[in-house]
Amino acid sequence: MPKGGPDGGDGGDGGSVIFxxxxxxxxxxxxxxxxxxxxxDGKRGGRKRAHGKSGKDLILKVPLGTMVYKKNLKIQSSKxxxxxxxYILIADLxxxxxxxxxASGGRGGFGNAHFTAATRQTxxxxxxxxxxxxxxxxxVLKLIADVGIIGLPNAGKSTLLSVISKARPKIADYPFTTxxxxxxxxxxxxxxxxxxxxxxxxxxxxxGKGLGYEFLRHIERTRLLVHLIEASSSDWSGDFIKINNExxxxxxxxxxxxxIIVISKIDLLGNKEELETKLKNFKKKxxxxxxxxxxxxxxQGLDNLLDEIVRQLETMPKKExxxxxxxxxxxxxxxxxxxxxxxKKDFRLRGAxxxxxxxxxxxxxxxxxxxxRDVILKIGAGKELAKLGIKEGDVVWIGNKKFEW
Numbered sequence: 326m327p328k329g330g331p332d333g334g335d336g337g338d339g340g341s342v343i344f345x346x347x348x349x350x351x352x353x354x355x356x357x358x359x360x361x362x363x364x365x366d367g368k369r370g371g372r373k374r375a376h377g378k379s380g381k382d383l384i385l386k387v388p389l390g391t392m393v394y395k396k397n398l399k400i401q402s403s404k405x406x407x408x409x410x411x412y413i414l415i416a417d418l419x420x421x422x423x424x425x426x427x428a429s430g431g432r433g434g435f436g437n438a439h440f441t442a443a444t445r446q447t448x449x450x451x452x453x454x455x456x457x458x459x460x461x462x463x464x465v466l467k468l469i470a471d472v473g474i475i476g477l478p479n480a481g482k483s484t485l486l487s488v489i490s491k492a493r494p495k496i497a498d499y500p501f502t503t504x505x506x507x508x509x510x511x512x513x514x515x516x517x518x519x520x521x522x523x524x525x526x527x528x529x530x531x532x533g534k535g536l537g538y539e540f541l542r543h544i545e546r547t548r549l550l551v552h553l554i555e556a557s558s559s560d561w562s563g564d565f566i567k568i569n570n571e572x573x574x575x576x577x578x579x580x581x582x583x584x585i586i587v588i589s590k591i592d593l594l595g596n597k598e599e600l601e602t603k604l605k606n607f608k609k610k611x612x613x614x615x616x617x618x619x620x621x622x623x624x625q626g627l628d629n630l631l632d633e634i635v636r637q638l639e640t641m642p643k644k645e646x647x648x649x650x651x652x653x654x655x656x657x658x659x660x661x662x663x664x665x666x667x668x669k670k671d672f673r674l675r676g677a678x679x680x681x682x683x684x685x686x687x688x689x690x691x692x693x694x695x696x697x698r699d700v701i702l703k704i705g706a707g708k709e710l711a712k713l714g715i716k717e718g719d720v721v722w723i724g725n726k727k728f729e730w
Contacts, residue, residue: 331441332373332437333374333438334370334371334373334374334376334436335434335435335439336377336435337368337376337378337379337380337433338380338430338433339379339380339431339433339457340366340457341382342426343382344385344391344418344427345385345424346387346391346418346422346423347386347388347421348389348421350387351389351508353387353391353464355386356385362385364457365380366454367430370433370434370436379430380430387418387464389418389419389421389468389469390418391465391466392414392417392465393414393415393425393462394412394415394462395460396461428458429457430458431456432454432681433455434451435451435452436452437450440696448692449692452686452687452693453685455681456684465542467543467546468546469546470508471547471548471549471638472511472519472634472638473543473547473550473551474521474522474523474551475544475550475553475568476552476564477564477567477568480553481555482523484622485522485551485553487621488622488627489509489627489631490509490510490512490520508521509522513631513634516638518635520551521543521544523544541572541575541576544582547582548583548638549584549585549634549637549641551585551587551630552568552585552587553587555589556588557590561588562610565586583641584614585615585616585617585634586611586614586615586617587616588604588616588619589619589621590622591620591625592620604616615637617630662678663676663679665709665710665713666713668722671719671721671722672720672722672730673721673722674701674706674710674721674723680723683697683724683726684724688728694728716730
């Protein structure tokens with residue numbers, strides 16, 4: 326303001342993109358329809374030193390068990406695992422309400438009123454707002470459930486889930502009715518447990534056949550497997566071995582997971598004596614497993630099955646999943662860490678803070694450049710550049726910005 330001094334207020338910070346766990350969700354289908362997500366920009370500062378409004382964070386809801394991978398994040402840490410395409414696991418969201426910032430909003434730029442000093446009483450420059458982060462993210466879901474119901478297509482998995490819980494999965498008399506995993510909460514007296522209906526597995530599922538490969542990973546986080554075999558099948562043993570081979574081929578951990586074998590749909594068999602004979606022979610062959618015969622439709626045998634599930638779960642410790650820490654920053658992102666180096670002709674100054682200041686500096690404004698020079702001298706980088714032999718007129722790079730010394 327004429328005769329009134331510097332008057333420009335600071336700009337508002339940009340919003341961040343945040344994932345938050347919502348226990349009411351069990352799929353990532355919302356991210357199939359929309360691919361790009363952007364938080365709100367911060368608003369400009371105003372006259373009378375008015376501070377600009379900060380942008381709103383964009384909070385995206387994801388289900389429990391969502392694993393968040395970030396592409397091309399160059400971090401050295403023994404805790405991080407790389408995946409195909411240079412994606413790195415940055416968070417494993419395993420608690421309701423858990424949050425992670427996947428793209429931070431940029432800091433608002435300082436207005437000229439911020440730069441007043443004894444030697445700079447009328448600054449004619451301000452800072453640009455800092456650009457927000459942009460990242461390419463991959464989401465992988467591994468359901469978290471106590472019990473996983475597995476078996477060949479049409480073994481009665483969805484029907485069982487619908488009877489023992491309030492879940493309402495799609496049910497039909499053809500293979501691959503279930504195209505996404507379904508979750509339900511089952512109760513037995515005062516006990517309750519989470520059950521996942523895993524879409525039908527077939528021979529070769531671990532190698533990508535059918536639908537099974539996409540869903541085998543969901544079984545990894547269950548504590549107990551309920552393995553359904555259709556009573557009308559001509560080869561109970563063969564059906565059981567096929568599925569277990571797929572579990573073994575997918576991962577060793579799956580192959581040793583406790584199982585309860587369930588012969589399902591016994592109400593469809595007219596010959597009760599034949600059922601008893603087959604059941605007796607089957608129990609002899611697989612005597613190490615608890616074996617039950619049920620009809621989900623008539624509820625025959627369900628009480629005994631639920632009692633066994635509760636009994637086994639009570640003897641098993643709840644599995645603790647290691648949640649990857651939610652903040653990953655390279656060492657040079659720590660406050661005030663910087664380095665200088667001599668290039669073939671030029672010089673480069675690195676460091677998160679100084680690079681951020683450079684991004685927000687108006688290089689066409691002499692006063693703004695003078696302020697950047699002051700910061701470089703204040704942190705001691707000027708002395709280090711002098712040791713490397715910098716001369717007047719040499720080019721110094723800070724991030725993708727450059728200026729003459």
